[in-house]
Amino acid sequence: MVEALNRCIEKNAGEMVEALSGLVKIPSVYGQPQPGAPYGVESRRALQYAMDLGKKLGFETVVNVDDQVCYIEYGTGSKQIGVFAHLDIVPEGDGWTYPPFGGEVHNNRIYGRGTVDNKGPFIASLYALYAIKECGLPLGDYRIRVVGGTNEEKGMDDMKYYVAKCGAPDAGFTPDGLYPMSFTERGINYYFMSYPFTQPSTKAVKVISLKGGEILNMVPDRATAVLEAADEAGAQAVAQAVADYCARTGWEITPTVEGKRITLASKGLCAHSCTPFNGKNAIVALLMFLAEQGLDGSIGRFLDFFREKIGQTTDGSLLGMKREDECGKLTFSLSKMELDEQGLHWVVNIRLPYTYKDQVTADFRAQVEPVGITIDDVDAHHTYRFPMDHPLIQTLRGVYEELTGKDSTPGHEGGTYAQAVPNIVPFGSIFPGTPDLCHRPDESVDIDEFILDAKLFGNAMYALTQK
Structure with a gap:
């Protein structure tokens, strides 16, 4: 565990909440394809929001991959750690207590479609990478890339395109499942x-x-x-x-x-x-x-x-x-x-x-x-299955145990970018015992868990560069 990294994330907690609230306000449901917006104008707006935030945080490498995917990268090594989240959402549905695109805070929770699936984890990942940059942690021969897609909910064509054009990472994770992690997913x-x-x-x-x-x-x-x-x-x-x-x-x-x-x-x-x-x-x-x-x-x-x-x-x-x-x-x-x-x-x-x-x-x-x-x-x-002694599984288990003190036995749930991107597994962001509000009314994230997400993601990113 890197304490300086954790302290930096805590210092930026208010900014993280504000950033997520702003992203939730964009109703990035799949829309009619248009020039420069292959998955609709709102999904493209969410992509731009992510890239603008990356630039605001001082990242020099902010890349738009043909209006389908963006990535923010730090480091100069020849090997890559990738974190893959998505910025698109499902329709809001009925039955909300608070506005689904309001990004409002009530009872220490941020409410809105995408707070859990998967805008919240994207923001947590980006601020985790920002903390690594601000702390000046040495990455050796690695660089770390936070990737945001816009078509996960409607087929993952975005990430299939990304892998074909940009290649796969050497290792990484997608924060779009359950903690501790999934070593496999159902087809x-x-x-x-x-x-x-x-x-x-x-x-x-x-x-x-x-x-x-x-x-x-x-x-x-x-x-x-x-x-x-x-x-x-x-x-x-x-x-x-x-x-x-x-x-x-x-x-x-x-x-x-x-x-x-x-x-x-x-x-x-x-x-x-x-x-x-x-x-x-x-x-x-x-x-x-x-x-x-x-x-x-x-x-x-x-x-x-x-x-x-x-x-x-x-x-x-x-x-x-x-x-x-x-x-x-x-x-x-x-x-x-x-x-x-x-x-x-x-x-x-x-x-x-x-x-x-x-x-x-x-x-x-x-x-x-x-x-x-x-x-x-x-x-x-595509479906996959990692052996339990795989270095990626072992590293993520170690990070989870150290930060939470809880059992890290991998699970098997999800339908994530890990089915489209080689060498990654789901890692978070729903904790054991926390209700799964994905695709449901009143989707929301507890702010304390949101900050813990960022700490877990940041420590996992850094730990993977030390292998």
Whole structure:
């Protein structure tokens, strides 16, 4: 532990809070690509904020990598330690006590989307590097680079581009997971599927449309469906059925009747798709209601399949795909769906144990294709596993134990830049016992933990240069 480094971070605590508050005010959700802003203007604004802050802190090397990624670097060695955080965020969702883009401080916490995932850890990393610079710590033949991306939440194309253009570090970490660290991560497969409605339903109530889901690694908390009954009395009967369904199940669906048409607004609870059991999927709520309405034809067959093989489960058990190994348990999350009278398109996110990576797609195909569902594309993210005696793991464990006095046994959670950048693992920033507020309402970080993050990151950066 470098005490001078820790003291410098403590001295700058007020600046760190102010810097994070300013960054949170930028709603850097993925937007329409534009010239000079491949992931939208707000993500590009966040990138500029990070670069401007790097220059303000006196770093000579502040680089914009084609408006997708930026990095701030200190040192002149031939070897590189890299810290990889992201500046983009998921949509704010509902249910906030304080403004999601306010960056307000209440009860020693900074509130706002991105405070945990992942703007707070970026700011902590940058001020950790600043402390190393201000203390003049010798880095030997190393330089340290803090990298900020802008497309982590929507596929990590930014970091794939960065690695192709700038190469991989010799060692490093991403502060985008759980402490102590993850020696491995489950694989992440996105399945993009379609299902045509070749046979119309003959029932009096028809489904005109259904839509939900924005970000693929987020449990959707909002979804809507439009139904049409044979007459106004039928529409009122549907509205009553919705009320009865919600009273019985606890789902929150609001019906609005206009003549023969009924619009259903479903409200759930957003959560990160790596822990879908922490959320309430608004699309699932609608599908389970529709599955009780006795529809026939193609849509009826799909709804029967969904109820029997997926339902409200998040572990793949009804699909016969429940698996677990040292990397963790399989999770299943319905991310997005768009349905009209011609058919539907939907995306599911399966996070899978390392030992299941070569079989999972075949097993999923065997379940969905006999029903007539087509898997149009699979976006399979790289997974990895570091040995426990690897120098990177040992170094990070030592830093964590020394600063916290707590057990440093590595875990296995996350879906991070470590799947796109070689030679790094997740290290922080959520402490054991701290609620995981990623992708959830009232996302916020305790200021004392935020400062401890910076100390851990700074000591880890420096320790890795001493190997």
